[in-house]
Amino acid sequence: MKRRRYQGSDVARALTIEDLRQMAHRRVPNFALEYVEGGAEEEITLHRNRSVFDDIALVPRTLVDVSERRLGIELFGRPSALPFLIGPTGFNGFLTHEGDVRLAQAAAKAGIPFTLSTVSTAALEDVAQRAGGRLWMQLYLYRNREWARTLIERAERAGYEALVLTVDIAVYGNREWDVRNFAKPMQLDLRNKLDVLMHPRWLFDVMIPHGTPHLANVSGLLPPGKTSTRGASPVLGRLHNASLNWEDVAWLRDIWPRTLIIKGVNSVADATLAAQYGADGVVLSNHGGRQLDGAISPMEVLPEVAAALKGKLTIMLDGGFRRGSDIVKALLLGANAVLLGRAALYGLGAGGGPGAARAIDILASEIDRVIGLLGTDCIAGLDPTCIRWRAQGLLHGSNVGEEGHGPHLGPEPMRTPHPEYRE
Numbered sequence: 093m094k095r096r097r098y099q100g101s102d103v104a105r106a107l108t109i110e111d112l113r114q115m116a117h118r119r120v121p122n123f124a125l126e127y128v129e130g131g132a133e134e135e136i137t138l139h140r141n142r143s144v145f146d147d148i149a150l151v152p153r154t155l156v157d158v159s160e161r162r163l164g165i166e167l168f169g170r171p172s173a174l175p176f177l178i179g180p181t182g183f184n185g186f187l188t189h190e191g192d193v194r195l196a197q198a199a200a201k202a203g204i205p206f207t208l209s210t211v212s213t214a215a216l217e218d219v220a221q222r223a224g225g226r227l228w229m230q231l232y233l234y235r236n237r238e239w240a241r242t243l244i245e246r247a248e249r250a251g252y253e254a255l256v257l258t259v260d261i262a263v264y265g266n267r268e269w270d271v272r273n274f275a276k277p278m279q280l281d282l283r284n285k286l287d288v289l290m291h292p293r294w295l296f297d298v299m300i301p302h303g304t305p306h307l308a309n310v311s312g313l314l315p316p317g318k319t320s321t322r323g324a325s326p327v328l329g330r331l332h333n334a335s336l337n338w339e340d341v342a343w344l345r346d347i348w349p350r351t352l353i354i355k356g357v358n359s360v361a362d363a364t365l366a367a368q369y370g371a372d373g374v375v376l377s378n379h380g381g382r383q384l385d386g387a388i389s390p391m392e393v394l395p396e397v398a399a400a401l402k403g404k405l406t407i408m409l410d411g412g413f414r415r416g417s418d419i420v421k422a423l424l425l426g427a428n429a430v431l432l433g434r435a436a437l438y439g440l441g442a443g444g445g446p447g448a449a450r451a452i453d454i455l456a457s458e459i460d461r462v463i464g465l466l467g468t469d470c471i472a473g474l475d476p477t478c479i480r481w482r483a484q485g486l487l488h489g490s491n492v493g494e495e496g497h498g499p500h501l502g503p504e505p506m507r508t509p510h511p512e513y514r515e
């Protein structure tokens with residue numbers, strides 16, 4: 093048997109997020125790919141964010157009429173066309189020209205929210221004007237409070253409906269592979285300079301016509317002439333605020349009248365505090381394995397957080413979502429919605445706006461198929477008993493395993509099951 097993926101660059105022929113990832117790897121130079129793909133240190137958390145999905149089994153129901161299926165959800169009191177949205181990622185302009193605008197346009201067209209990073213390469217006003225749709229603004233609360241206040245006022249004026257405060261980056265993660273591509277800070281080594289020259293499609297899209305992308309939202313923080321990503325990164329590194337704490341959340345709550353979301357929570361204790369300090373939602377996240385290596389995966393925390401806070405707080409999460417079935421598993425475990433990180437970036441890197449739209453379409457059609465096969469016709473109708481942790485005694489006592497006729501799910505793993513789902 094010879095299995096081979098499509099080797100061309102037509103994003104319409106990508107069937108999976110992995111296909112888009114491989115296309116992006118052909119189009120984008122190594123240093124930019126490393127920034128997207130890499131995790132901290134041994135990348136244990138990066139890998140765990142993916143492998144956790146293998147530990148969860150779906151238990152389908154059958155003989156249910158699923159001829160009409162609906163994928164819409166309600167998120168913060170408004171309809172959203174799909175149970176996922178686009179999460180914040182910085183430096184998107186390195187994947188394709190005007191990456192943020194392209195991604196936001198794809199999200200608006202699909203009827204889902206888009207989150208703009210503080211360190212985006214497009215100004216928040218530009219994205220609002222050219223993309224429209226539901227826009228959320230991610231905030232890194234640097235030490236300069238006046239700058240933060242101005243940014244928040246700008247977001248409010250431009251119609252952003254939510255502020256997403258990222259709280260897992262008080263100290264910058266140790267991404268060693270990223271550092272190794274540079275001879276000195278922000279200066280590529282010779283190997284990577286040559287690699288850039290080997291990527292003409294990318295060069296003629298990003299660098300040659302437009303030069304190094306600029307960080308359009310943080311210019312007020314940077315000395316004149318230092319707003320290109322090259323000049324900005326070291327300055328921003330020095331502005332990181334390691335003293336960030338819950339009083340800062342209280343300050344934000346006071347000045348931001350709309351939806352407030354805390355991103356980077358990994359425990360029931362912190363999710364509870366987020367609710368107490370007036371947040372409307374949390375994103376369980378380990379920053380895609382880019383910050384604390386060894387950190388627990390959001391999927392492992394989700395059942396506890398949902399048990400403690402469902403209904404009091406909108407519960408979202410991200411990390412490793414590459415398949416519709418991954419997203420459905422999160423919904424079954426109590427999430428209100430999932431944020432895409434790299435999955436959307438692979439589309440953007442593979443083929444700009446059309447690539448991003450293709451990533452969204454692929455996941456939507458996978459979710460549609462998965463819920464149909466599970467025996468459910470809408471997201472709200474997903475039955476939480478349709479899931480088991482793949483752990484000792486997994487299928488015993490469940491509807492598929494009782495008689496010994498259940499699907500074979502491989503050797504019994506050694507992991508302790510999550511308490512909520514222990515059979």
Ligand SMILES: Cc1cc2nc3c(=O)[nH]c(=O)nc-3n(C[C@H](O)[C@H](O)[C@H](O)COP(=O)(O)O)c2cc1C
Pocket residue numbers: 127128129141179180181182209210211230258355377378379380381410411412413431432433434435
């Ligand atoms: C290239 C890249 C840039 C990111 N930039 C930001 C950012 O500016 N702000 C933020 O809150 N999170 C940022 N993140 C984290 C994502 O929002 C998200 O938590 C993570 O990507 C989820 O994991 P996944 O990529 O495996 O889906 C970034 C992630 C990546 C991969």
